Amino acid sequence: MPIAPEHRALYQAFLDQGLDAWLARLPDQLARGLDRQRFGDLPAWEKAVAKLPALPDDRQVSLDADTVSVEVDLTEGQRRQCQNLLAKLAPWRKGPYRLSDIHIDTEWRSDWKWQRVTPHLAPLAGRRVLDVGGGNGYHAWRMAGGGAAFVLVIDPSPRFFWQFRALRHFVGDADGGRTHFLPVGIEEVPEDLGFFDTVFSMGVLYHRPSPLEHIQQLKDALRPGGELVLETLVVEGDATTVLLPGERYAAMPNVYFLPSSAALCQWLERCGLDNVRVVDEALTTTDEQRATEWMTFQSLADFLDPEDPTKTREGYPAPRRAVVMANRPL
Numbered sequence: 400m401p402i403a404p405e406h407r408a409l410y411q412a413f414l415d416q417g418l419d420a421w422l423a424r425l426p427d428q429l430a431r432g433l434d435r436q437r438f439g440d441l442p443a444w445e446k447a448v449a450k451l452p453a454l455p456d457d458r459q460v461s462l463d464a465d466t467v468s469v470e471v472d473l474t475e476g477q478r479r480q481c482q483n484l485l486a487k488l489a490p491w492r493k494g495p496y497r498l499s500d501i502h503i504d505t506e507w508r509s510d511w512k513w514q515r516v517t518p519h520l521a522p523l524a525g526r527r528v529l530d531v532g533g534g535n536g537y538h539a540w541r542m543a544g545g546g547a548a549f550v551l552v553i554d555p556s557p558r559f560f561w562q563f564r565a566l567r568h569f570v571g572d573a574d575g576g577r578t579h580f581l582p583v584g585i586e587e588v589p590e591d592l593g594f595f596d597t598v599f600s601m602g603v604l605y606h607r608p609s610p611l612e613h614i615q616q617l618k619d620a621l622r623p624g625g626e627l628v629l630e631t632l633v634v635e636g637d638a639t640t641v642l643l644p645g646e647r648y649a650a651m652p653n654v655y656f657l658p659s660s661a662a663l664c665q666w667l668e669r670c671g672l673d674n675v676r677v678v679d680e681a682l683t684t685t686d687e688q689r690a691t692e693w694m695t696f697q698s699l700a701d702f703l704d705p706e707d708p709t710k711t712r713e714g715y716p717a718p719r720r721a722v723v724m725a726n727r728p729l
Contacts, residue, residue, distance in 0.1 A: 409425070429582070441561075447487040447488060448564045451481060454471050458471035458571065460571070460573035462540045466502075467544075467566075468498070469497070471498075485503065491693040493505055505693055506694035506698055508687045512630065516722055518678075524548075527594065530550065530601075531599060531600040531603055532600065535559045535562035535566065538601065539580075550579065552579065552581070553587070563580040585613065585617070585620075588619075608655050624727060624729045626726055629722070633663060633680065635659060635716070637659060643655065645713065647713055649717075649718055667723060676723070677723050680719065680720070683699065685703075703717055
């Protein structure tokens with residue numbers, strides 16, 4: 400079966416990185432992750448990206464600033480065309496981006512999270528990085544901007560895949576072709592891969608019904624000595640505190656375990672990780688997560704108790720997020 404043009408760079412990267420065993424699984428993973436029978440809107444997203452106009456080579460790309468930006472000259476007709484086509488991929492949740500003079504004001508100010516994380520990272524230059532549940536790739540572009548040698552986003556959402564492809568259209572090869580997207584979940588990563596220097600899991604753990612299994616999967620993807628960056632919802636409390644919400648938490652139906660930071664650290668240690676430390680903990684504000692013209696659905700302000708914003712509308716503590724880091728033992 401011929402390789403689709405949008406997948407050629409991914410196959411080549413897996414070859415270059417020596418991921419031969421995983422490479423053999425790619426055709427099946429891509430077929431299932433981008434199955435038009437499962438995802439009825441997928442052809443429209445693919446068509447929107449295919450219609451983006453050809454861009455000149457003389458563009459200036461910034462992957463190391465808070466707004467991932469591409470300076471490129473567009474005619475007024477091209478600008479309107481791009482704006483309309485990018486809007487067809489909405490909602491845009493992670494960003495921000497500026498493509499020519501089109502500002503994609505995403506639901507999340509993902510740059511704020513990146514600012515909280517980066518001071519604590521091992522330098523990314525030359526590292527092989529896995530971004531689990533990375534959405535459209537905002538943080539991955541920032542990782543490439545930090546000099547990472549190979550960045551792989553995995554996320555099972557085909558909408559995010561085509562948002563990533565739209566961004567790739569603008570970024571071109573300014574990242575050296577080092578940033579890639581595979582539409583799968585962590586369970587599709589080969590067991591005990593032991594490959595990546597850094598693994599990120601940000602905003603995923605609370606969606607997993609088996610959090611210790613997720614932590615083990617993240618650990619298994621790391622090389623010995625590799626660094627884990629885990630960001631998730633937490634609650635205040637001691638090492639025995641874990642909240643198991645009812646049917647919904649902040650209107651989300653798929654939220655399972657919300658530990659305290661201390662309990663989360665114990666989970667990582669229980670899974671055999673070393674050097675476990677909390678590097679950040681903060682309440683999520685309605686300035687960081689909000690509705691915009693690029694994400695017009697309800698957002699955090701709609702999910703809090705209007706009489707008491709310290710609680711969700713279900714009566715649980717309002718969203719608080721922690722960043723915990725650890726290393727796989729040598």
